[in-house]
Amino acid sequence: MHLAEGLLPFGWAAGWTLSVLPLLALGVTRLRQRMAQSPLYSPFVAMLAAAVFVVSCMPVPVPIIGTCSHPCGTGLAAVLIGPVMTVLVTFVALLLQALFLAHGGLTTLGADIWSMGVVGGFVGYGVFHALRSVRASLGVAAFAAGMLSDWATYAMTSFELASALHGAQPLGSTLGTLLLSFLPTQLPLGLLEGAFTAGAVVFISRRRPALLKFHALPAAPATP
Incomplete structure (x- = not known):
């Protein structure tokens, strides 16, 4: 987003930013721990960051609300490395x-992370594992x-905008x-992102199934 x-x-932007900092700190800690468990973990995470960067760089403008629609890629990332x-x-x-691309802004970065990373990531992860727990196929769950994950991202973005800008209108x-x-844009984009995620996960499961376990790597033991 x-x-x-x-x-x-400013107050709303600062609130979203401050509230996401603990999750970012936890992510950095977990990255360091898991890099100690597997030398492949860091480049795999970097590859997924590049994929999210590229996928979410294809905007479809929504002029009346000052933002745009686009695929996110965070559903795929959540399945592979966790939320x-x-x-x-x-x-x-x-x-x-x-x-570097003038997509989004620095003051709105916290809100953008909340919608695309936190809500999109946790929804994608939760949906995938809930469906797998009832024996849905890998492709269907992905x-x-x-x-x-895509639709949840835009629902959260709508809430962020509405809560800050509704003024005298009811929220x-x-x-x-x-x-x-x-x-009009996000319904078809969500379906396309679902197909992309399913194709990528099924392909990885056939070629490198061990990569599907990276989200479950145990933490490195504490240094005495």
């Missing part, structure tokens, strides 16, 4: 986009994870208007 620079009032690491991957991708009315604004 790329909320434009300055779109959110906490997905938050860290999202931070890297969105920061580079804000600095498709649902990618699709619902529910503003939220409904924003959700309707995203529907």
